[in-house]
Amino acid sequence: MLKLRILTALxxxxxxxxxxxxxxxxxxxxxMGQLFLVGGWEWxxxxxxxxxxxxxxxxxxxxxxxLLFWFFPTLNGLIEPLLYVTSVGWLLHLWLLKSYARRGLHxxxxxxxxxxxxxxxxxxxxxxxxxxxxxxxxxxxxxxxxLFLMVLIWVADVAAYFTGKxxxxxxxxxxxxxxxxxxxxxxxxxxxxLFALAASFWLQAGHKSLLFVLVAQSTxxxxxxxxxxxSMYKREVGLKDSGTLLPGHGGVLDRIDSLTAAAPLFxxxxxxxxxx
Numbered sequence: 001m002l003k004l005r006i007l008t009a010l011x012x013x014x015x016x017x018x019x020x021x022x023x024x025x026x027x028x029x030x031x032m033g034q035l036f037l038v039g040g041w042e043w044x045x046x047x048x049x050x051x052x053x054x055x056x057x058x059x060x061x062x063x064x065x066x067l068l069f070w071f072f073p074t075l076n077g078l079i080e081p082l083l084y085v086t087s088v089g090w091l092l093h094l095w096l097l098k099s100y101a102r103r104g105l106h107x108x109x110x111x112x113x114x115x116x117x118x119x120x121x122x123x124x125x126x127x128x129x130x131x132x133x134x135x136x137x138x139x140x141x142x143x144x145x146x147l148f149l150m151v152l153i154w155v156a157d158v159a160a161y162f163t164g165k166x167x168x169x170x171x172x173x174x175x176x177x178x179x180x181x182x183x184x185x186x187x188x189x190x191x192x193x194l195f196a197l198a199a200s201f202w203l204q205a206g207h208k209s210l211l212f213v214l215v216a217q218s219t220x221x222x223x224x225x226x227x228x229x230x231s232m233y234k235r236e237v238g239l240k241d242s243g244t245l246l247p248g249h250g251g252v253l254d255r256i257d258s259l260t261a262a263a264p265l266f267x268x269x270x271x272x273x274x275x276x
């Protein structure tokens with residue numbers, strides 16, 4: 001399985017790098033939009049929506065939302081507040097994850113409301129897509145900042161896996177994701193911080209280098225929360241993966257779950273602390 005994961009990553013990673021660095025904004029938005037729509041279809045499975053009509057309606061909702069943000073500049077005034085609200089909203093999700101981990105597989109009453117799944121799915125898919133599009137399109141170094149965010153998540157993911165494999169003894173949330181350990185989280189934060197520090201010099205962050213690293217550390221922590229949130233939903237419906245599209249990696253949502261939390265948080269921290 002590990003070899004298959006590595007082979008798939010070796011094929012996809014260069015394509016992602018080329019897309020981020022060289023694609024015009026409209027093409028980047030289009031490709032990422034398609035990926036997030038596939039993630040939306042997988043989300044329907046996690047939410048337990050069996051009806052084809054409900055699934056199609058949710059995808060139409062996601063598509064219309066993305067198109068409205070892209071084609072109507074007058075909505076730009078809503079973008080910043082939505083990104084900030086989403087970042088703050090992840091604090092609620094942290095509480096939800098903590099409560100769920102304590103209760104095990106018995107679940108929470110909040111998860112029984114269909115409206116909660118709809119709202120959560122919309123914020124998990126539309127807002128991160130919006131954050132990534134805005135980052136990649138920002139000038140003068142948006143392409144590099146977007147690539148930094150991608151690689152930051154990759155570094156944290158790889159570091160967490162191998163550190164946890166080698167040193168992991170204390171489970172992070174056994175009822176949610178048995179493979180994750182506190183040692184793995186520590187490794188993810190350590191190596192991603194070193195990467196962020198090196199990147200801050202490359203991006204010439206100057207006197208804001210420490211802030212840059214702090215934003216990166218917060219982003220990594222929230223990326224882990226995004227991973228755990230998807231794990232919670234998968235356990236609720238008895239699924240190991242969100243899909244089977246990517247060999248060795250599961251579904252698209254399994255690959256972008258970290259970004260669903262990381263992208264809005266990073267955009268918020270980057271715009272408020274580093275661009276001010």
